Amino acid sequence: MAKILMINGSLNANGFNQQLLNKIKELIGNRAEVSLLDWTTVPFFIQTQEFPAPDAVAAVRQTVQAADAIWFVTPEYNYQIPGGLKNLTDWLSRSLDPANSRGESAIHGKITTVSAASSDGGSHVRPLLEDLLAFIRTQVIKENATGVAIKPANWATGVLEFSDDDIHKLNQQVETLLAKLA
Numbered sequence: 001m002a003k004i005l006m007i008n009g010s011l012n013a014n015g016f017n018q019q020l021l022n023k024i025k026e027l028i029g030n031r032a033e034v035s036l037l038d039w040t041t042v043p044f045f046i047q048t049q050e051f052p053a054p055d056a057v058a059a060v061r062q063t064v065q066a067a068d069a070i071w072f073v074t075p076e077y078n079y080q081i082p083g084g085l086k087n088l089t090d091w092l093s094r095s096l097d098p099a100n101s102r103g104e105s106a107i108h109g110k111i112t113t114v115s116a117a118s119s120d121g122g123s124h125v126r127p128l129l130e131d132l133l134a135f136i137r138t139q140v141i142k143e144n145a146t147g148v149a150i151k152p153a154n155w156a157t158g159v160l161e162f163s164d165d166d167i168h169k170l171n172q173q174v175e176t177l178l179a180k181l182a
């Protein structure tokens with residue numbers, strides 16, 4: 001069974017993106033093995049500390065390598081990719097071979113896709129993250145990438161509400177990814 005690794009660009013364990021992630025997991029059901037990457041202890045990237053990689057970096061790289069596909073969910077910060085997530089992708093983008101800076105990274109060639117829960121649905125962050133994922137040599141599926149807007153009432157309750165259209169789009173994104181993995 002295909003392994004889908006979810007990466008949440010927000011470290012809020014009860015946040016809107018975690019709720020989006022939970023919904024995606026529910027929609028995938030038992031059609032794939034879905035897990036969540038714990039990247040909470042990944043340090044800031046320092047080029048002089050790449051080899052040997054810090055333990056937390058080695059651990060996330062190993063988890064990423066074991067996945068068939070990676071599904072990112074992310075908030076949008078100031079129209080950009082959140083700093084923590086960008087830092088994680090910088091670590092994941094780097095060659096594993098100290099003798100070859102252009103060698104394969106842990107994320108090289110992986111199938112990736114992006115969704116976002118953000119005030120406006122992440123219309124800026126989704127294409128930025130997709131471009132970054134293409135640049136670091138992943139196979140980005142852009143079709144049906146879903147943005148879920150946080151409705152004004154959701155801020156008071158902390159609960160992300162999904163419209164019928166949100167669920168329709170998420171289902172399409174799930175089907176597109178599963179078809180690619182089949």
Ligand SMILES: Cc1cc2nc3c(=O)[nH]c(=O)nc-3n(C[C@H](O)[C@H](O)[C@H](O)COP(=O)(O)O)c2cc1C
Pocket residue numbers: 010011012014015016017018074075076077078079080117118119120121122150
């Ligand atoms: C520093 C900062 C900048 C933000 N900038 C944007 C933005 O540019 N566009 C947007 O839609 N939402 C923006 N927001 C709101 C976030 O989308 C919202 O806080 C986030 O989706 C919450 O996700 P979470 O609960 O998963 O952490 C911003 C929030 C913060 C904290």
